[in-house]
Amino acid sequence: MDVIYPYSIINKKIKLSLVFFCVALFFNCVKKKSSEDIHVNYNNxxxxxxxxxxxxxxxxxxxxxxxxxSPILGNLTCEKGTxxxxxIVAFTAGQTYEIRKNKKTIESFTIDHSSKQKNPELxxxxxxxxxxxxNLLKMYFVFSHPMQHSKSALDFISVFDNTAQKESDIFLEMETELWNKERTRLTLWLDPGRIKTDLIPNQEKGPPLLQKHCYTISIDSLWTSEQGYPLxxxxVKMLNVVGKDLQRPNPKLWEVNIPKENTQxxxxxxxxxxxxxxxxxETIQVKNREGELIEGTFSLLENELKIEFKPEEKWILGNYSVHVNPVLEDxxxxNLERLFDTDLSDNSMDTKSxxxxxxxxxxx
Amino acid sequence: MKKFILPTLLLVLSLYGLSSWTTNETSEDLTANFIYGDPEIGSINALSFGPEGILFVGDSENAMVYALDTKDSSEKGNGDEINIRKFDQMIAASLGTTEDKIRISDMAVNPKSKTPYFAVSMEDGTTVLLRLKDEALENVSLKGISYSKISLNDAIDADAKDKRGRPQRMWAIADLKFHGDRILVSGLSNKEFASTFRSIPFPFTDSQDQTSLEIWHAAHGQYETHAPIKTFDVVSLNNQDYLMASYTCTPLVLFPMAELENGKHIKGRTVAELGAGNSPLDMISYKKEGKKYFLMSNTNRPVMRLDYEDIADFKETLTKPVTEFAVATGVPYDNLPFPYVQQMDNLDDSNVLYIQRTGSGELILRSRSTKWM
Known part of the structure; x- marks a missing residue:
């Protein structure tokens, strides 16, 4: 209850037909104050x-x-005339509420939208x-604000296959949506059962994405933040689909540009x-010859094709190593240990460590 | 065959011990380490009742499992008959908002009092626990309640030990069930394609003696992967407990519970196919005319019914390596005439409670006799 906005957001909406009733009520038992006497208390x-x-x-x-x-669940306490x-949950912005006594409405008030909030961006x-x-497996959607919890993310995402000129449902519908703790990053999987060769979903519906097809992913502006503000x-995101990636990430094929001594x-x-x-x-670390972690900052660049590590202190002469956690995926x-879609009976597949x-x- | 005698014997002994434990353990024993206050629940993603009205809550946001003492432990033989139309509007109105701003994230019926509980997420992320008594909704306060809790991040996890403060690995809790004296939890990663399955003793201990393992499954002729579990149940076939798990890419897989050991990768066996574009939502078991059945609600299919005997017939292949593509059809199942069932639980021995989106778009909460299922 850190901020109080008295009066300003109250919207008096008593119907004319109720006036006489209210006057009678006033003289009978309830000494009702006007709606201007309702204080709405905000917190965050x-x-x-x-x-x-x-x-x-x-x-x-x-x-x-x-x-x-039935009435709104909550706790009503009265003391010294107030x-x-x-x-039990905060009132909804834009919603009008009524205070009733003996099933008769004696007052109403509307909750304003707070002017402090901003529309979220993708x-x-x-x-x-x-x-x-x-065989693209997943996509991430990163937002500027925490996004709403009540509706399914796929209610706001549609995919159109421009090549076939039809709607396409490439994403796996999940009851448990995969958000980060802050609810600013959503992970969506393309249906894994359709990506894996010869699984029943793959046989029935084919892969989610078709080679040489172009798709448009549309993210609806009606998608709201936690505070109820729309994007x-x-x-719009385009996907141009090429052949399958059947190689595991291989650090030996990465190019490393080594900085000079005594620089950062x-x-x-x-x-x-x-x-x-x-x-x-989250899977890459730089260590010195003794195996101690070098503190610094990683930056991802050039469409996830390049990463830079800037150390907190100047490089000193010596041997170092870049350690990659094998769970890293393309x-x-x-990942470094296995292909997502592996036919163990095919000896030509990439199975070397x-x-x-x-x-x-x-x-x- | 010999190698299965010892585990089976151990299982029988443990089941015997478990049954005596269950009957002897009192509510006071179970809640001895509970404290009263605000457990600071971030989100409710899964609900499951244990004994004596203790409700287990899976919280993905905080990677926690809570045990809440609902104090709702008076014994009731049968649940009330329930038929509530526009149930989402009823919940929304009681929370002072409209149905587009709420989501019923899970439902569980207290097996002792037969009271249904609902986890509701608001648009802004506020989480509410409601229960239905005499056709009226009551709030179960999450700010002042007797509880204990355990962190899922306390398990050995490289990310959790990161000294540079990078984000910890996040496991979205996909499902949670109380079985015997343990809480079973399946989790999905929001990053890599992987899953965990944990078995946590209850009452929770200070040492957090929990097992943690990843499950591998082999199915469909030699295609093998880490496959995230979406929902699961424990079924008893021929006096042995099995984990019946539904996967993101392969439908129903059985694992012998006795093989779920700490850190061990075990292989399961596909027993049923559901077809493309469908995901199981809830699984329950029930008895009808002396026979046991397994019910499963789905995102894009009607409720499916499997006969326990049909599942048990697969026992010969359960422990053998999967070497052939012989599971295209799997265990036969019946489609019951209940499409779009979003939540489902046993109301009592002879009734099921479910939340269904009807053809007209209405959300109903309804009980139904298993006689008709």
Whole structure:
């Protein structure tokens, strides 16, 4: 209850037909104050309680406007002529509520939208590149604000196959949506059962993406933030589908650009294919000859094809190594240890173990 | 065959011990380490009842499992007959909002009091726990309640030990069930394509003696992967417990519970196919005319019914390596005339409670006799 906005958001909406009733009520038992006497208390932009003055201390219930369902759940306490109602969840912006006594509406008020909040933006979609392998496994959608919890993400995402000129449902519908803790990054899987060769979903519906097809992913502007504010605009992402990626990430094929001694220039690593934008930043470490972690910052560049590591302190002469956690995946979900779609009976498949340590030396 | 005698014997002994434990353990024993206060639940992603009205809550946001003492432990033989139309509107109205701003994330019926509980997520992320008594919704306060909790991040996890403060690995809790004296939890990663399955003893201990393992499954002729589990149940076939798990890419797989050991990768056996574009939502078991059945609600298919005997017939192949493509049809199942069932649980011994989106778009909460299922 840190901020109080008295009066300003109250919208008096008493119907004329109720006036006589209210006057009668006034003279009978309830000395009702006008709606201007209702105080709406905010906490972090949410309406957490409502206060009003009355000489009656019981029998009041709160309802949605013109709603015959049971009263709103909450806690009503009255003391010294002031009643405070604390709903179990904050009142909804834009919604009108009624205070009733003996099933009769005696007051109503509307919750304003807070002017402090901003519309969310979709700030990144990974993979950044439009050209993707046919066996692309997942996509990330990164937002500027925490997004709403009540509706399914796929209610706001549609995919159109421009080549076949029809709608396409490439994403796996999940009851448990995969968000980060802050609810600003959503992970969507392309249906894994359709990607894997010869699984029943694959046989029945074919792969989610078809080679040489072009898709438009549309993100609806009606998608709202936690605070109920819609995206600033509709967003569109194109996918141009090429052949399957049937190779595991292989650090031995990465190009390493080694900085000079006594500088803080970044260590540059260029991959031979785009990497998973989230995993790459969490699966790579730089260590010195003693195996101690070098503190610094990684930056992902050039459509996830390059990463830079800027150390907190200057490089000193000696041997170093880049360690890659084998769970790192490429766009097709292949990690350092296995292909996502593996036919163990096919000896020609890529099944050799992959080195996950790259050694380098800082020189003069 | 010999190698299965010992595990089976151990299982029988443990089941015997378990049954005596269950009957002897009192509510006071189970809640001895509970504290009263605000457990600070971030989100409710899964609900499951244990004994004595103890409700287990899976919280993906905080990677926690909570045990809540609902104090709702009075014994009731049968559940009330329930038929509520526009149930989402009823919940929304009681929370002072409209049905487009709420989501019923899970439902569980207290097997002792037969009271249904609902986890509801608001648009802004606020989580509410409601229960239905005498056709009226009650709030179960999550701010002042007797509880204990355990962190899923306390398991050995490279990311959790990251000194540079990078984000910990996030496991979205896909499903949670109480079985015997343990909480079973399946989780999905929001990054790599992987899953965990954990078995946590209850009451929770200070040492957090929990097992953690990843499950591998082999299916469809030699295609093998880490496949995330979406939902699961424990079924008893021929006096042995099996984990019946549904996967993101392969439908129903059985694992012998006795083989779920810490850190061990085990292989399961596909027993049923559901077809493309469909995901199981809830699984329950029930008895009808002396026979046991297994019910499963789905995103894009009607409720499916499997006969326990049909599942048991697969036992000969369960422990053998999967070497042939012989599971295209799997265990036969019946489609019951209940499409779009979003939540489902046993109401009592002879009734099922479910939430269904009807053809007209209405969301109903309804009980139904298993006689008709």
């Amino acid at each position: 932009g949410k309406v957490v309680s409502v206060e009003y003055e009355t000489e009656e201390s019981s029998g009041y219930t709160f309802h949605l406007k013109q709603n015959d369902q 009643c405070t109602f604390i709903p 700030i990144a979609i990974y993979p950044s590149m439009d050209t993707v392998p046919q 600033t605009r509709k967003y 220039n970044p260590l540059e690593i260029r991959f031979n294919e785009p990497m998973d934008a989230v995993l790459i930043l 766009l097709a979900g292949n 992959t080195e996950n340590i790259l050694n380098f030396s800082i020189e003069h």
